[in-house]
Amino acid sequence: MPRYLMSVCYPAGSTAPSPEELETITGEVTEVRAQLQAEGSWVFGGGLHDPSTATVVTARDGSPVTTDGPFIDTKEVIGGLSIIDVADLDAALAWAERMSAATTCPIEVRPFFEDPSG
């Protein structure tokens, strides 16, 4: 079955949700995840720290260069991701709708290449 990356997109630099809001969001995301797991569609997922915590490594000519910060500065950033394994795009979009409601953020759905070993 095709695998999809669901990315939680939010505007860069937006104010972090309050602890109460975060608790609600976490609870709802956990619920969606539990449903995905119960259906056997869950592969992997989690929330990400702020992009300012990112580090970029570029290996070129045998001399890696390590730099601080995200590789691309964008207006929207990815706050978390889930990888799911479902029948088709319609199934993936249905899960994305629930994930969007849970996280209160837009969800980008992107297909993986077919797994050559699977």
Next chain:
Amino acid sequence: MTGAAHGGDDRSATARAFREEWGRVVAALARAFGDLDLAEDAAQEAFEVAARTWPQTGVPANPGAWITTTARRRAIDRLRREQARELKQRAAVARTEATWEGMDVGGDGIDDDLLRLIFMCCHPALEQHAQVALTLRLVAGLDTAAIARAFLAEETTLAQRLVRAKRKVRAAAIPLRVPDAHELPDRLAPVLAVVMLVFNEGYLATTGDALDRPDLCDEAIHLARTLLQLMPDEPEVRGLLALLLFVAARREARIGDDGALVPLPEQDRARWDGSLVAEGQALVRDCLRLGRPGPYQLHAAMNAVHADAATAADTDWVQILALHDQLQGIAPTPVGALNRAVAVAEVQGPQAALAIVEGLDLAGYHLWHATRADLFDRLGDREAAVAALRAALTRTDNDGERRLLEGRLHRWAGDVTDDRCN
């Protein structure tokens, strides 16, 4: 391929089979083989075989089944050839042959396949240009060159658009499935929008350069008829077909001898196509009985009211205004409010209409300016009317509309100059 050399009757039989069956053949093959390119190529080859052999053998009793069977054989042949090169294909061939054995060629299943294909082509995960190109190619059977000519686009641009769209369908696994009832409102809207867009593109095409272009109005009406056949219980599908028929009925009457667009009230109603109007009116009556109004049905109903009037002066504007009110209630848009203002002008007078129009944020839209021009003219403010006409002219490049506006400007601006001289 419909232009291949063969006899008159057989040629039209092939052309008819092509138009009636192309989408169904592609749809059935796409589901059975799970590969759009294979489905498209095999269907193309099968129609080419038909064009070559039917003049000798005569047209088969069931042209659709003949073509589907031929296309299926072509597809399996190709998979076998590829199988020799790629071991991996073997399982695929075995699977598809098993699928085909159980298939009811020409039965109800084929219609379901066609509906699946239409919803796939118009999937909201595809951008609208891609939806249109896929629908015209896979459902209507226009080739890339014809679609490009229809949209006055480069053939390479269209070809790339199709390749990208099919790539997304494959990579993202956009399914061949009919949406569930609860998804239908969201999923039907883009399907109807694609048909409407195809129609409008054909309708706005100026006559001069349209000779070698496929008739997109006919394609759209054919698509709408197919949709209604597949979804007879969807009132908006019925409304869409009715709307297209009413507008198509006025095609001959809407362009004057000078190439200028003729506004509806000034059209010679004797030139409206009576059979299309009658069909549209019957569909609107069906919609009224179904009692689930939507935007396409309401637009169709307004057209039905216009068609009911023997002359422009007999038009029941009160009823048209009521339909506009209903439309703005369920699907309010600025352009809808502008069109409603035109009805308000007829029922309550130009001053009331102008008050509405001035409140709309549509300064980039040529018809907003043209409507203001008309209202200023009726209120006796020629100078404001001329200024608004000029503003409208700078915002449209459609030949027919330009000629209409220019003719009006010529008359009005002349009056303004005369007034000043006097």
